[in-house]
Each structure stands twice: as structure tokens, then as C-alpha cells.
Amino acid sequence: MNAQDWGAIALTLRLAGVSTLLLLLLCVPAAWWLARSRSRLRPLAEAAAMLPLVLPPTVLGFYLxxxxxxxxxxxxxxxxxxxxxxxxxxxxxxxxxxxxxxxFVLQPLLASFRAVRQEELESARLLGANRWQRMRHVILPSCRSGVLSAACLGFAHTVGEFGVVLMIGGNIDGETRVISIALYNQVEQADYGSAHRLALLLLLFSLAALTAVYWLNARKNE
Incomplete structure (x- = not known):
């Protein structure tokens, strides 16, 4: 691999790390609200959050x-x-x-939060724990595997992004050229050897990320 490939890898990991951290900070309270709220707006809010599952990435990138x-x-x-x-x-x-x-981060968190037993929360409340303490000492520990699965999926999905990054970021070396765009460039240039190395790297990474998610889910169900 050349210096540009390593630069794309480093930029991709940086992007995935920053995005995953922001996603967890945003999705933990949002998922808890969606899991427990009885608001009439909850179905609409959940549908809007899940929209990228079916929306072409170029459409989202275009509007952004x-x-x-x-x-x-x-x-x-x-x-x-x-x-x-x-x-x-x-x-x-x-x-x-x-x-x-x-x-991809919200779904595992939602599933985990919906599985939290109300009795555990009531016990913590009766012992004097406030909302933050219940979240920190009861909810998050009991949903650890869901949180880790959410982080793995969010990180892996960000690593593999292409359409939305190309639309909003373009193809700027050292600024927005992530692995998927570098791979696209190599295929356009008929540099199939370099493209194969990057594609294999992404394939192995995706397999490792999914294996980690399924392993965490299996441990949770034991």
C-alpha cells in the first residue's frame, strides 16, 4: 500500500471513531426515550431516525x-x-x-432498553437513585452487550460508507478521501491490485465486526 492508501485508512478510522462517539452520546438518551415514551409522536420520531435504512445514501448526501x-x-x-x-x-x-x-446504533440500543425490567428500575428508585444514577448503575450495565453491539455496528458502518461521503465530502486527499472512495479511484484507474488489497481489508474488517456483534448477542442470551 502507498502513502495515500494509509492516509485514507487513517482518515477512515478517525471518521469512524468520532462518529461512533457522537452517535453513542446522541442515541443513548434518544433510544431510552423511544423505548419508554408513550407520546403519539414516538412512531414518527422512530421512523425518521430509521429512514437511512431505506433511503439511498446519495439522496441524504444531496440534501445535506x-x-x-x-x-x-x-x-x-x-x-x-x-x-x-x-x-x-x-x-x-x-x-x-x-x-x-x-x-445502526439506535436499533441495538432500543432492543436492549426495551428488555430492561421495570422491577429493576423501581427498586433503584425506591433506594433513592435519581434518573442519572439509574441510567449509570442499572440500565447501562444491564445493557452492556447492546451498547457494545451498537458501537461495533456504528463504527463498521461508518468505515464502509461511500455514497453519502462522496456527495457531501467529495474526493479530497487527506480531508474527505476515505477507504471506500480510495477503492473507487483505484478501480477507475484500473489499478486492480491495489483495489483488491483495500477491498480485502474492508471485507475482513466487516466480517470481524459482525462476528463481534453476534458473539456479544450470544453472550447476552446465555
Whole structure:
């Protein structure tokens, strides 16, 4: 592998790490609300969060590009604040990745939170634990495998993203060129040897990530 390939790998791992951390911070409270809420808006909120499962990534990337562009609402807001634009930047790709990988983190968390027994929460509440303490000492420990599965799936899905990253980030070396885009470039250039190495790397990584998820689920069911 050449320096550009290693740069793409490093950028991909950085993107996946940052996105996964943000996804966990966002999805843990969101999943708990969806799991316990009786609001009439809950089905709509859950459907909106799961939309990337069926929405083509280029569609999401297209609308994000419009929003982040100089004439879009987010583009105008960042310009008014004196901040750099988000289109074709690493920060923009992070936002796009968080939105696109949201269902893959939210689903395992939802399944785990819905399995938490109400008796455990009531016992903790009677012992004087507040909401944060119940989340920290009861809910998250009992849902550890679900949280780890969510992190694995979110990380792995971000590593394999292509369409949404290409739409919002383009193909900028060292800024937005992740592994999947580097692989696409090599195929376009008929450099099949290099493309094979990157494709095999992604294949093995995906297999390892899914094996970890199924192993965690098997341990939870023991």
C-alpha cells in the first residue's frame, strides 16, 4: 500500500471513531426515550431516525449538500457566524456519517432498553437513585452487550460508507478521501491490485465486526 492508501485508512478510522462517539452520546438518551415514551409522536420520531435504512445514501448526501452549501440554511448560518463552510470538509462528513449511521446504533440500543425490567428500575428508585444514577448503575450495565453491539455496528458502518461521503465530502486527499472512495479511484484507474488489497481489508474488517456483534448477542442470551 502507498502513502495515500494509509492516509485514507487513517482518515477512515478517525471518521469512524468520532462518529461512533457522537452517535453513542446522541442515541443513548434518544433510544431510552423511544423505548419508554408513550407520546403519539414516538412512531414518527422512530421512523425518521430509521429512514437511512431505506433511503439511498446519495439522496441524504444531496440534501445535506444543499443544506451545507452557501445558499442553504446551515451554510448561511455558518457564514453569518464567521465559521468555515461544512461542505467538502471533514466536519461535514462527520455530520453526514452520524445521520447515515444513526439507525445502526439506535436499533441495538432500543432492543436492549426495551428488555430492561421495570422491577429493576423501581427498586433503584425506591433506594433513592435519581434518573442519572439509574441510567449509570442499572440500565447501562444491564445493557452492556447492546451498547457494545451498537458501537461495533456504528463504527463498521461508518468505515464502509461511500455514497453519502462522496456527495457531501467529495474526493479530497487527506480531508474527505476515505477507504471506500480510495477503492473507487483505484478501480477507475484500473489499478486492480491495489483495489483488491483495500477491498480485502474492508471485507475482513466487516466480517470481524459482525462476528463481534453476534458473539456479544450470544453472550447476552446465555
Amino acid at each position: 449538500l444543499l443544506a451545507f452549501g452557501p445558499h442553504g440554511p446551515l451554510g448561511k448560518m455558518t457564514e453569518a457566524l464567521g465559521l468555515p463552510g461544512l461542505a467538502f470538509t471533514f466536519q461535514g462528513v462527520v455530520i453526514a456519517s452520524v445521520l447515515y449511521s444513526l439507525p
